[in-house]
Structures are given as structure tokens and as C-alpha cells.
Amino acid sequence: MTFMTSFDTTLLDAVKWAFTTRRVNRADVQSFSTDLGAASAGDLLLCRIVEIGQHKKIQLADRRNSTSYPGDLVVLCLADRYAPDQFQARAEIGSDFIHLAASGGVAGTVEAAHARMDEPTLLKPLALLINGDGRIMNVGDYALDSRPRNETATVIGVFGASMNSGKTTAASSLAHGLKSAGYKVAGVKATGTGAFGDFNSFEDAGVPVSDFTDVGMATTYRQPMERIEEGFNTLVAAAAEQGAEVIVVEIADGVFQQETRAVLQGKAIRDRLDGILFAAPDALSALGSVIVLDWHGLSPFAISGMVSCSPLAATEAEEVTGLPILSREDLWDPAVIAEHVEPLMRNRQMQEVA
Template sequence: MTKIYPLTPALCEIAKWAFTTRRVDRGDVQGLSVSFQTAKAGDLMLCEIVEIGQHKKLQLAERRVSLSYPGDLVVVCLGDRYAPDQFLASAIVDDDLIDLVAGGGVAGRIDAAHDFMDDATRLKPLGLLTGPKGNVMNVADYALPPLPANDRVTVIGVFGASMNSGKTTAASSLAHGLMRSGYSVAGVKATGTGAFGDFNSFEDGGAPALDFTDVGMATTFRRPLDQIEQGFDTLVSTAAARGAEVVVVEIADGVFQQETRDILKASRIRDRLDGILFAAPDALSALGGVMTLERLQLSPFAISGMVSCSPLATAEAAEVTGLPILSREDLWSPEAIALHVAPLMRRDHEGVAA
């Protein structure tokens, strides 16, 4: 049974704020609206946790996890989600209860779920946060200022065959290896669902990180390609303005996910990449990924990911793709960076590696 609260902005002061809300100025909250029928992706919403399900913890704006309890108040974002291993969800409030569809703080309506998922954690929407002008607050209101594309910094894209193929480890390991080689590096997560795992992984390796939540998107699923492209331009340019010579950009999910497919087929992002590292879980996925990229006139410089954890799978993948298979330890190595990545550098950054 849900608690009965007086609907006041003061409730937001005692709520747990999710990672997706990390850029929001909490002092802007002036009211709460119950016009849920007009809510859209990215809108900030105060909810009460009613029932604990799949997501038993919430990733907080402070970049730590908080164990969830029935009755907790949380501020999350309404959003779509695409996750073949978890949930397909829509940014819709059409019932008294909604679903927590991602632990980083995305809520909506689950439309489909993987068989291995528990039922979702259920939330009671209490109100949409409104600002000083009475407008519903949205994460887009707190985005970095848009910047034009930067054509001087080197950009390496990390794509994968699927979720859980090892993209994040590959991307953060590459960034770490570049730093060990003497480059100034930044990590960017350009698409996906708001969560701090990828963000923290870059920073754990020493590379300052940015992601799509910095450019006003709680998730990039169902966002227009031009919005994702502008976000990419801003993230890369912001990283360059902060001193990065090389930006490692991770693209979420697999090559058949709609936004990823659009990026690879024809986009400013595709055209801006100086090299591609491809992550795969096994040799067959490595071959399929390479063939898919080659049909789009793209060629990765190497394969990494889960396939590199197995000597047998590594040998198979190397044989069928003809490409180097780089483990995370390989990517940490200045020798591997000099051999495989340094040739991709833009002229301004050649010769940095020791």
C-alpha cells in the first residue's frame, strides 16, 4: 500500500536522485504537476517505490548505488529503453504504476522483457517536477552548450556485436593504453541508456568521461539521428576543449540496434571516426561484425571484447577475420598502441607515444 504524501516540492529534498538527473539544479524545483498524459522522454518525475523487482538498487547522481526499499521516494527520468538482454520500454505513463526500466534512473512502460528478467521494480508516479516558469523540467534543460564539430582531435569508435560483448572494457582499456602511451585522452559514451558503469569505467582507467546525459538525453533510444549527431559533436568538442588529443567513443548495443545501424550507415559520426575497434563475444560474432562493417565500407583495425578472454576463441577469430585480436592487457600496452592505433592519429597528434 502506497503512502499518502502532501504533494509539495519539499518531497524532492528527501528523495533519492538518479544518475540520469546528475546535471539538474535541484534548486530549480518549484512545483509538481500531475499532467502525466503530456509527459515526454527526459521529463523529471518524482515517484514512490511500491514493489522491488529486477532493479533492487538505484544508481544515484552521486555515482554510487543505493539499496531500494518500498516507500522510497526517487527522482527519475521518463525514457525509452532498448536492451535485448533486459527490457524494451516506452516513455509512457498510462497507468497508476510504471516500471523502473534501468537502474540508472529511467522509468516507463515495459513492452517486452528477456525471459530471464524478474518483474520490474514498480513505481507510483507522484508528480512531474516543474521549474520557476511552471514548465516541466527535462534533462535537456541542463545540457552542455551545443558546440560545432571539432576536426582536429583523433576519434576512435568502439562498436560491438551485441550487449555484453565487452565494449565497455575494450573502450576503457583502449583509453588507458593511450594514456600510458603519452596521449591526453577522454572517454565518451555517445549512445545508450543512462547509467554510471561506462562513465566510471573510463574514469577508473584515468580518462575523464562524458556521456549523452551531458547533452540532455536520459537515453538515446528513439531519439532523432540529428540530435544524436549534435550530441556527439558537442561531447567530442567539449572533450577537446578540455585538453583531449584523442577521444575514445563507445556506441551502445550491437550493430543491428536501430540508432547504431543508422550511425554506421550514414551519419556525421561515421564520417568523423578515425578508426574502429570492434568488440565481440565469440569468433562467429567477430566474423559477422567484420562482414557487416565491410558491407558498409568500414573496416575495424582490431577485434577485442569477450572473445579475447579465450585463447581458443582468439585463435578462431584471428583465423576467420585476419585481424589482430587484442585483449584488455594488450590494449593497455604502449607497444600495442604504437602498432595498431598510432597510425590512425590525426597529424597534430602523431609521434606522441613513447
Template sequence: MTFQSNPTTQLVSAAKWAFTTRRVSKGDAVALTKDYARAVAGDLVLCQILEVGQHKNIQLSDRRNSTSYPGDLVVLCLGDRYAPDQFLCRAEIHDGPMQLAAGGGIVGIVEQSHARMRPPTAVMPLGLLTNASGKVMNVSDYALPAKAPNRDVTVFGVFGASMNSGKTTAAASLAHGLRRAGYRVAGIKATGTGAFGDFNAFEDAGVPVTDFTDAGMATTYKMPLERIERGFDTLVATAAANGANMVIVEIADGVFQRETRAILNKSRIRERLDGILFAAPDALGAFGGVTVLERYGLSPFAISGMVSCSPLATAEAAEITGLPILTREQLWDRSMVTQLVRPYVRQPELCAAS
């Protein structure tokens, strides 16, 4: 079923466009279709908010929060989500109420939720957006041009024990310290769920940033590893083409999450990393994370995250792991961070001065 384009144009112009749609050319949307049987992750869905629940705001494409009201029109992305602290969602659409699984604009059918979560915000799909050719619009249509892997820049990965272990703060702090030390730094969020919090954290640290939405994925959960690898290759190569000689790559969720395990086990991403910073919530998480990484033949050069907020937990983690436990302020210190990364830099003559 396809609607006329003029009413669609009016609806689309009145809608709030979520962060996950930020690369999309809004003017391309000319009609709606309810051919839901062929919908795939990343397809753009025009929805109307029925009832506001857990997510009271929509993260907009211009990177600000917009308070949601029943009746609001929103353009969201069909997507899967894996978030142990929030929702498990599958990318499925039908002619009936759906749920907002993430404030950055992921919609689907919520299957499970954390006990602390309120019911998800309920929305009604009005249709999938189509362009002038009648093709359903997908965020992958607006991705950065694919690039071959870059082998010259230094790439550091930031992994964590779990959600909310302090990965984003650790990644942004490392990027900020390296920038202060004279490196030309870029930030990348390689996996996760589209949202502007991590994106903004890198920019606040003074470094340019791209994420998997720039590579055409609204989320990376259930994406084939090869697709995630190609996105990683493109983002690193794009950063290098834009002048970076140091790239900080944040990997979402914990080491047991499906895509993260695949990356650690055997992937081009793992092989491309020159060093790893690990974020842990506490001393046990630090020990467990280091133990897991060692099973994959990897070892972090330092630990940061929430554990570093507690002097007692820091002392415990340092004793049990034998690794430096660094606060965000220590990661900002250009002298300390220069000494920390020196053994891992690929082309020291092109990077920061001693």
C-alpha cells in the first residue's frame, strides 16, 4: 500500500528526525509504504507516539534532546538492540503498536527489559519512507563511501567489562590526552546502538568523530561480522584521509556480548588494533576482563573506567592485574599518556614530539 506523496511530504516535514537518521537527505522521502514483510534493519519508519514511557526524549539528528509528547510524529530506524541494562529489541514491523528501544531512534518489538525500566515508549508506524524511485529508504543508502583498510595510522581499541563500565569516558579521555600530546586524533564508535552521547563525548574532548551510523548501520547488533569489519575499515581510513595519525575506537557493551566476542575471537578489527585500553566497573570486573582478554591472546596496556573513581578499588585492581589503573585526569595528562602509548605507535616520527 502506497500513499500519495504530498500528504507524506507534509507529515515528514512536521516530524522529528532521530539521531540515527542524521545522514539522510530528508527531501528524498516522497511516499509511504506498508509493505512491512520485506522490511529490514535500518529502514526508515514514520511513527506517531502513542504513549510516553521509558524514553521521554528523542535524540534529534541535530544532536539535541527533544521532549516527546503523545501525537508527535517521529522518523525512526527499524533496528535490533541488545542492552542488558535496558531493552532487547528485534527489528520487526507490523501494522500495530511498536516500541521505542533507544532514544537515538531505534524502533522494533521489545522482547525483554531490565527490571528497573519503565515500559518502553509506544509508537504506531504510519509507514516506511520511500524515495522517488519507490525504494524504501535505509540508512545504508547514505553511508560514507567504502574505503580500503588503512595500515599506517595507530589504532587503539577501548573495550569494557559491561555497559556503564566507563568505556566512553575512558575513550574520550584517552583521545583528549593524545590530542594534548600533539597527536592528530580521531574517535570512532565501531559498534553499538545509534545515540549522540558517545559521539558528543569525543567532540567535547576536542577530536573529530564518526560512528557506525556513518558506515550505514543504525545498530550493529545482529549485523554480520564482515559488515561491521567493512564499516570499521571505512571509518579508520576516512579518519586517516582527514589527517588523523591516531584513532581511538570504542567497542560497545561488554566482552561477552555477541559481536564483541566475535571481534575479539577472530576479526580484522582485532588484528588491526595496536593496543587496548580496558574499562571496568570495579576490581573484580578488571580482573575478569583481563582474564577474558588473555584467553584471546590479548592484554590491555592499562585499565580505566568506573574502577578508577575509587582509590580502594584502584589499589585492589592494580594488585590483582599488575596493570596501571588510570583516572580520566591521568589519561588527560600529555606526559603520562605519551609514555603510555609510545611502545604501540606505528610511525612515531609522524606523531607527537617526545
């Protein structure tokens, strides 16, 4: 490992720390390493912004946007990214320059991009951050302690047909409606790319929230399914420890994305869900969602998302799926919660069995 010969701690005062680093104790940084070939997913990477491209702002650890300027120093996580509407990127430093793959703080080498995207913001990787033990610092070092699977809280999964289908609005609206109905609620983002949008959306709905960055992953793309499942169990259990009776879990991207498909095909997460709300952009996607979930022996209790914004599209979707189409305003309503969600509650099911 190659270390920079001098380390000026005042350098860190001018650095922008991205959202993906939010759990990192910055006082742990004791040195730098210029051995960039040793980097792996989740490692903390000091970069200089060279040229502004698609992402013109960095989402900071304190959950605000910071306008980027050429020459800015930023601490990001080397990580993979999967975003059909934006970039696919690999956690790899293959040349003198890499890319800002996500404004929440994901750096990597962009492999593919949506046609509407500008060139990715260009970064010069400078060094890896080193702690007092001489090890490369990784977000995994700051993960919550692993917890066993919780069996008491009700868990509602929110899936979507694709990116931008309305999952986050559906999930946070459901959480808000459950809280309005008198439940102790928590939000969890179990998969995806580190960013504060989903995080803030749950908080705006009035519920505590955690996500995969709390269990040591800057993104879940290309992470082993066992690690994602362990993270899911830990996040659900931690939320229950804090008093949550109902936990709304958002699963990122669409049902054909690699990790989401694996979640549906596996049992560890799928069998822990007490109900599913599905977000779809249109009636055809709503019908497709019902078919895909049926392949896995699942059925959503309702459809929400962008399709619910159009009365005509909602009518079409309801006709072809036979399921209720719930807008965000519907999900806010305790009466709707009582009709569609309360029958899924674990405590109610146990009482009925008894």
C-alpha cells in the first residue's frame, strides 16, 4: 500500500462528504493511500471534480444539495450503479479518471447511459482514506450490528414496475396513512443507490427511516443476495426494536432488475412480507405487475404509483387487474388503511388464529 508522505488534517475541512458517507466517523481518517488499484466496492475515495456533466450537485451527508464546481474535493464511495433511466456503472478505477455515477455519492466507471443523459461528471481519483489501523476505510465498517430476523412487526413491501413508477411516493404515503391510523410506523429502503430523496420522503411523512447505507452498502447493485437479505433482516429488526409495529419497505427499481428479481425468486425477504403495494406508471404495467407477481405466488393488495394520477388510466388498470387503484391521497386516509391494510396486520392475523 502506498501512502501520501504528508497528511494535513485541515484538508478535510474543505472536502464535501457525500450522503453515502453519512455514517462515517471522519475523525477516523489518519492517512491517505494512492494505491488506487487496491480499491473495492464501498471504499471511501477522495476525488477532485474535473468537469461538470450530468450531475451538477452532490447530495451531502447532512442531506442537502451542494452545487459542484470544477476543483471541488469530495469524499465518495466507490460503488456499482444500476439505473435504466440514468447510468450503469462499475465499482472500478480503470484509468486516471472515473465518473460521478449518482449524486448521492457513488463514484465508478460508467459502462452505459440512457440516451437523454449528458456525459457523466468527470472525477480525478486522488486517494483512498486510511484509518488508524492502516486499513482502507469502507462504509461497511460503520454498519449497524447484524440482527436476527424479526417475526413480530408487520412488513409491507412496496415494489414497482420500473424506475420513476411512483414507488417512493406510494411508500411514504402508505407510511403516513398508517401513522394517521394510529400505528407506530417506520420506513425502510432495502435496496437501491444511496441518496437522500427516499430517506427524506419517509421523514417528511412523519416516520423514522433507515436504508441499506445503515447496513454498510453504498448501493446494493452487484452485492451478494445473502448480504442484502442480512441487511433487510437487520433494518426490520432495528426498526422493531425502536417500537415500530408496521414497517414499510421500499424495494428499488423494477421487478426485472437483478436484485429485485432475486428478492422475488428467493424466500428470505419475500416470505417475510405480509403484504405488497405495487407502483405502476400505466395500466399495461399494472397488469404486467400482477402477472409477474403471480409467477412468484404473490399478489398485491392494491396498485398505486403514477397510474393513479390519471383517472382514465386508473380506471383501465382497475378493470384489467381487478385490484383497487390507490392514489397518494387514498393512502393517507385512515379509512382506506382500515379497509385494505389492516387485514394484513400480524397481530390481527394471530388474534384470528387464536
